Amino acid sequence: MKILNFGSLNIDYVYNVSEFVRAGETISALSTLEHPGGKGLNQAVAAARAGSNVFFAGNIGEDGLFLKELLENSGANTKYLKINKARTGNAIIQIDKDGENCIIVSAGANALLDEAYIKSVTADFARGDICMLQNETPCTDFIIKQAKACGMTVIWNPSPMNEKITDSAIGMCDYIIVNKTEGRAITGKEEPEDILKALLKKYPHTKAVLTLGKNGSIYSDGTDTVKQPSFKADPVDTTGAGDTFTGYFAAMISKGTSIEETLKIASAAAALATEKQGAASSVPVLAEVIKKTEENI
Secondary structure, three states, X not given: OEEEEEOOOEEEEEEEOOOOOOOOOOOOOOEEEEEEEOHXXXXXXXXXXXXXXXXXXXXXXXXXHHHHXXXXXXXXXXXXXXXXXXXXXXXEEEEOOOOOEEEEEEOHHHHHOOHHHHHHHHOOOOOOOEEEEOOOOOOHHHHHHHHHHOOOEEEEOOOOOOOOOOHHHHHHOOEEEEEHHHHHHHHOOOOHHHHHHHHHHHOOOOEEEEEOHHHOEEEEOOOOEEEEOOOOOOOOOOOOHHHHHHHHHHHHHHOOOOHHHHHHXXXXXXXXXXXXXXXXXXXXXXXHHHHHHOOOO
């Protein structure tokens, strides 16, 4: 079984600060770093490090060739990756003293994804394969339609939230993975149980996964509900933790793992990712994750 990841690749410019900058305020960073990032890259690296057969589809500029190298070194296949003259996508990330973040993203070459390219890539995949995607690239609805037409299982993390996230797109997905903020934006509900109920009522054919940070995660398909506590961690940077969860979740689903074990592995991987600086660079390998699952929650 193959995983096709249509996704974004970014260069992350990270500023460590004591507190997030406010409107009209100028502050000095405690330190600055440059990291590989982009939700697509992070998720692909996570799925590849989890041992899955991952193919990445997306766009970078010549300034982002090191991102291609990272994908390949992590075990992902880059045969579909396109190199353009446009600037690679980038993100400005503030990280406060508690390891929390706020992020501004500029699409750059990620915006060059088009329908002809999507058709040519999805033609190489079939029933039983997985399409994993997020919302930092254009043509999301079209990608989902093409993937479903090929018989693929679609796992979508609809982030960042914007007008591209439509009811029809969510309704076509096999799995949707959202955090509490995203779930609230889609459903208008506040409490986790209410968010899940609203998602399943609105999209009865889509299985829902709600991630809750230190409060763990919940899966529900309308029949079964599985709750997974979070693993203990000493967080220094939460950037990419959600992407690590998504990538490991897709990898475990591709291997036919039970939903209970899938949530456990994905949660442990996300916890480990918070203990290092950076997004893609913080994604653990499967051996580290398995060791983490053997610890007490």
